[in-house]
Amino acid sequence: MPRSRSFALVLAAVAFVATPAADLVTPASARADDALTRDLDAIIGSTAxxxxxxxxxxxxxxxxxxxxxxxxxxxxxxxxxxxxxxSAAALDILGPDHRFRTTVAATGGERGGVLAGDLHLRGTGDPTMLAADYDALAAEVARSGVRLVRGKLVADDTWFDAVRLGTGWAWDDEPYYYNAQISALTVSPDTDYDAGSVIVRVAPGEAGRPAAVTTEPPTDYVTIAGTAVTGAPGTASSVSVERQHGTNVITVRGSVPAGGAVVTEWSTVWEPTGLVTSLFHDALARHGVRVLGGTGVGATPADARVLGEHRSMPLSQLLVPFMKLSNNMHAEILVKTVGRAVSGEGSWDAGLRAMTAKLGELGVDPAALSLRDGSGLSRMDQVSPAQLAALLVAAKREPWFRPWYDSLPVAGNSDRMVGGTLRNRMRGTPAEGNVRAKTGSLTGVSALSGYVRTADGTPLVFAMISNDTLTSAKPFEDAVAVRLAGHREGSAPPAVRVATEPLPDRQLECSWTKSC
Structure with missing residues (x-):
């Protein structure tokens, strides 16, 4: 997906179309500097x-x-x-020290390494759980002395409800990892913590022979199908990876050139709880623990004995991959976690009710917006720039502001866990290293909201939302941020050039494509 261009400081090279200023609300100090108002009018009033x-x-x-x-x-x-x-509502309700807890517990008596009852694996939505963490839990079971389980391995995902996908999510996004199913028992294939997905790697073999396809984590929970082959050296890669709807059959097609790089794609799974159950069952076997009764699902009895526990990083640390990389699944897990914490119901409805009720304390009028999810993936969410700007101002007064502010992408910083979705934008401008803001992209929709300090040291917040666009709005967002970063009251304004971009066929957050 194309990224924004650099900004040449040549205003004369761009023809802006100014718009009426009748709807502007500016204090006297801002009106005294009409150049800023005029330039912002021109940027967002462009014919594009x-x-x-x-x-x-x-x-x-x-x-x-x-x-x-x-x-x-x-x-x-x-x-x-x-x-x-x-993210702000979750920090306020759960606190920056909140950690997710995953446990394995036993029921029934145990004698001579034989457990007469069941093993219960219970999750609370931890998106940072890796296959290695489930392996470590299996090792704890083995260290407890259990070698044979006469009952079942029971997966407990009841911390959340059974609704896996959000309201207003597009059906055709379902195979892609930014649209994964939400479960209280989940696993991530990498330290971006893309919960509910697996990595599919397609490696070349000899020319004319089938390509080698593997998954991370290794699992037989998904089935690889397709006809991917190894092409001639130097040919273009044409690999496609897509999970078939309602199944765990992942079709891999196309070719990868002999001697070429391994192609890496991410795919969601159908029912993350099942993937976790399969991985943990295999991990138990590796550590010498046999389960005779198969697997099942259900709630963990209150009197079950805890044999092992994994606690996640605190929410203050999880904010970094969440916000820098715009991780949709983290947002939705937090919504359900908030619902569970406030009303004992781990659902979207309960979580969004709790978050909306909290907004009044965070500068936002809850009656002036409508939320259907926590990530913005839903086409039914409705929010105004004024409400986002109010949140940005109010957040500065909160005790959790620093980790929240630090989690925002930093313009032009190439480090993925610093620059995030802004790492390739606004380089070589006054906004580089200055603007900290949250991006947003769907086809025909773009947004950028955050913090900037002007050239004379004035701290500002800004919020820009564009809908129904036929060209990418990102260059205009960047132009606004650069203009604010270079502003010095009473001085000649910096000139900003906007290089427009066509709207990609599939316009997504930079991190969602894993390639920019």
């Missing part, structure tokens, strides 16, 4: 955005004074800017 719904709000980060507002109260789909709301 004609017909789109574009809203922008800029406020002083400390005082909250409105510097600029155009269509700020108009609601639109926020895409991943919705994660600003879900």
């Amino acid at each position: 955005l004609a017909g789109a719904d574009v809203g922008l709000v800029v406020r002083h980060a400390d005082t909250g004074a409105v510097v600029y507002s155009r269509d700020g109260d108009e609601r639109g789909q926020p895409a991943s800017n919705g994660k600003l709301i879900s």
Whole structure:
């Protein structure tokens, strides 16, 4: 997916179309510097955005004074800017020290290494669980002395409800890891913590022979089908990987050149609980623990004896991969976790009710928005730039602000866990290393909201949401951020060039493509 271009400081090279300023709300100090208002008008009033719904709000980060507002109260789909709301609400409700807990417990008597009852593997939604962590739990069972389980291995995912996919999610996104199913028992294939998915690797063999296909973690829970072959050296790779709807059959087609690089793709699984059960059953066997009764699902009895436990990193640390890489599954797991914490119900409805109720304390009018998920993947979410800007101002007063602020992508920083989804944007401009903001992308939807410090040291927040676009709005978002970063009140304004981009056929967050 194309990324934004660099900004040449030649305003004359770009023809902006100015728009009426009747709907601007600016304090006297901002009106005294009409150049900023005029330039922001010109950027978001470009003919390239004609017909789109574009809203922008800029406020002083400390005082909250409105510097600029155009269509700020108009609601639109926020895409991943919705994660600003879900992450802030989760921090406030759960606390930055919240950790997810995964346990294995036993029922029935144990004698001579033989457990007469069942083993219960219980999850609470930890998206950071890796296959190695389940292996470590299996080792704890073995260290407890259990060698034979006469009962079942019972998977307990009852911490959350059984609804796996969010309201308003697109059916054709279901095979892709940014649209994985949500379960209280889940596993990630990597330290990006893409919960509910596996990595599929397609390696070349000899020319004309089948390609070698493996998964991470290794598992027979999914079935690899297809006709991927090894092409001639130097030919282009044409590999496609897609899970068939409603199944765990992953079809791999196309060719990979002999001597070429391994092709790596991510795929969701159908029912993450089943994948975890399979991995843990295999791990028990590796550690010498046999289960005679097969596997099942169900709640862990209250009197079960805990044999092993894994605790996740604290939420303050999880925020980094969550927000830097715009991880949808982290957002949805937090929504259900909040629901469970507040009302004992790990569902989207309960979690969103709790989060919405909290918003009034975080500067946001809960009556002025509508949320159907925590990630912004739903096409039914409705949020205005004014509400996001209000949240950004209010968050600065909260005790959890520092880890939240640090989790935002940093413009132009090439480190994935620093720059995140902004790592390739605004390089070589006053915004590089300055702007910290959350991105958001769906086809026809783009958003950028966060913090910037002007050239004369004024801290600002800004929130921009664009809907119904036929061209990428990202260059215009960047132009706004660069203009704010270079602003010096009373001085000649910096010139900003906008290099427009066509709208990709599939417009997604940078990190979701794993390639930019």
